[in-house]
Amino acid sequence: MCAASFYYPSEEAEGHFEEYLIETYEKLANYNFEVNDKRYKTIGNANLFIIMSVITTLLTLGCYVPSMFKKDAGIQEVKLIGDTDTNNIKIEEKSKAKVQEEENVE
16 A cells, blocks of 8 residues: 555545535525525515514504594593483593692692
8 A cells, every 4th residue: 555545535526525515515505595485484574574563663653643623632631520321411621630630629
């Protein structure tokens, strides 16, 4: 046995090693593709849910904000006083400031 053949593999061994490397790279590339595909789908779903939540928030604000500028926006407490049998009902409204004032007095 020559000393040089001890350190350098034969051509047959190099061929097997190349096949092994190619198979390993294929397996890793396929796995990487599957992982990246799942990430892509997850990011797509996350973006969709973010857009849907922004739209629903804007719709909700669209209904809520205009009601803040109405005449009765400052009303904190509403009481119906009277007799329901005779339909003699009086509506009593108190503003936020008046309700807070009464709480401070008590």
